[in-house]
Amino acid sequence: xxxxRLLTGLQPSGDLHIGNYFGALKPFLDTYGEYESFxxxxxxxxxxxxxxxxxxxxxxxxxxxxxxAVGVDPQKAVIFKQSDISEHTELAWIFDTLVTVPFLMQAHxxxxxxxxxxxxxxxxxxxxxxxxxxxxxxxxxxVPVGEDQRQHIEYAREAATKFNNAFGETxxxxxxxxxxxxxxxxxxxxxxxxxxxxxxxxLFGSRDEIAKAVMSIVTDSSGDRPENVYRIHTLFxxxxxxxxxxxxxxxxxxxxxxxxxxxxxxxxxxxxxxxxSIDEVEVKKVLKEGNEKAQAIASAKMTTVRKKVGVAL
Ligand code: AMP
Numbered sequence: 001x002x003x004x005r006l007l008t009g010l011q012p013s014g015d016l017h018i019g020n021y022f023g024a025l026k027p028f029l030d031t032y033g034e035y036e037s038f039x040x041x042x043x044x045x046x047x048x049x050x051x052x053x054x055x056x057x058x059x060x061x062x063x064x065x066x067x068x069a070v071g072v073d074p075q076k077a078v079i080f081k082q083s084d085i086s087e088h089t090e091l092a093w094i095f096d097t098l099v100t101v102p103f104l105m106q107a108h109x110x111x112x113x114x115x116x117x118x119x120x121x122x123x124x125x126x127x128x129x130x131x132x133x134x135x136x137x138x139x140x141x142x143v144p145v146g147e148d149q150r151q152h153i154e155y156a157r158e159a160a161t162k163f164n165n166a167f168g169e170t171x172x173x174x175x176x177x178x179x180x181x182x183x184x185x186x187x188x189x190x191x192x193x194x195x196x197x198x199x200x201x202x203l204f205g206s207r208d209e210i211a212k213a214v215m216s217i218v219t220d221s222s223g224d225r226p227e228n229v230y231r232i233h234t235l236f237x238x239x240x241x242x243x244x245x246x247x248x249x250x251x252x253x254x255x256x257x258x259x260x261x262x263x264x265x266x267x268x269x270x271x272x273x274x275x276x277s278i279d280e281v282e283v284k285k286v287l288k289e290g291n292e293k294a295q296a297i298a299s300a301k302m303t304t305v306r307k308k309v310g311v312a313l
Contacts, residue, residue: 004035004036004141005035005036005037005138005140006035006037006142007038007134007135007140007142008040008145009039009042010042010063011046012042012059012063013059014195015202015203015205016202016203017195017200018185018200018201018268019185019192019194021070023185025067027144028144029071031144032076032077033076037076037077037078038078038140039077040082041060041082041287042082043056043081043083044082044083044088044089045082047123048121048124060081061280064286066204068274068275068282068286069274069275069278071271074286080287081287081291084287084291084295085137085294087133087299087301088130090302091137091305092130095132096126096129098159098166099129099158099159099162104126105125107128107155108151110124128156129155129159131152131155135156136159136160137298137302138297138301139172142175142176143174143177144176145177145178146179149176160173167308168308170305170308185235186231186232188213188214188217189228190218190228201213201214201232203271204275204276207265210261210268214229214260214261217229225250226256229257230246230256232260233260236263236266236267237263
């Protein structure tokens with residue numbers, strides 16, 4: 001039986017933290033073998049928020065190193081870079097001409113920006129259509145997302161419907177694959193772990209960096225156990241394994257944090273070693289192979305699209 005096609009991606013916007021690992025990378029690793037999987041470096045999306053060319057370049061290399069270090073096999077998933085496949089931005093333009101301004105105004109990223117009193121650039125405003133292009137260009141059937149990200153797929157479905165209604169059946173309707181049981185990984189202050197809150201535990205940080213972050217986890221003595229430490233600990237050990245430890249070390253926050261550091265280390269140290277062993281030459285080789293596969297599909301699809309809209313002579 002033909003495998004369904006799955007596509008997902010991460011923005012190369014900085015060092016990954018354990019929230020990205022448990023919220024995005026690990027669920028991908030657990031499922032990608034069941035599908036014909038595409039893993040994209042969403043670099044043009046990053047431009048909506050950051051303008052630092054040297055930094056972007058470094059982060060692009062590092063995100064591919066991250067994919068490989070956590071165990072994605074480039075023979076089993078097509079790892080490619082969005083900006084190398086110019087059909088993404090070309091198709092996004094066509095979708096921009098099909099959807100309305102009020103529709104785009106409902107997008108979370110835009111609304112959040114405006115709610116904070118910040119200025120949104122036009123790229124941020126139209127980014128749901130670039131995302132729709134990312135998905136629809138490959139006739140993607142399945143897009144893994146967290147519960148809070150359903151809207152992304154709804155926008156892609158709307159773009160497909162609008163196009164199909166205007167120019168005839170062309171795009172498949174993608175479905176979200178809601179990743180179960182992930183929850184939100186809390187940061188050292190108990191809020192959602194996020195780079196913008198400065199509360200992260202780095203995924204590929206040194207042992208010292210991890211220890212420093214863990215030691216800064218905010219504890220309060222009101223309950224039976226330090227909840228912020230415990231919640232992060234459950235990502236690395238089962239609740240059954242933790243019960244005895246938290247009973248034995250009741251009230252001893254430093255000991256519990258030290259145990260957590262050991263448990264994080266045991267899991268991330270092998271990934272960190274792989275991460276450090278992957279150089280730019282290997283990254284470029286992986287992207288070259290992945291880009292070729294992605295390009296072949298994207299070119300064929302855009303040839304059809306150009307004919308349908310009437311620009312191909
Ligand atoms: P971001 O870097 O916030 O764009 O997130 C990249 C991916 O990591 C997305 O799929 C997020 O859902 C996931 N992610 C980021 N932070 C967390 C978190 N604290 N808990 C769970 N998943 C997260």
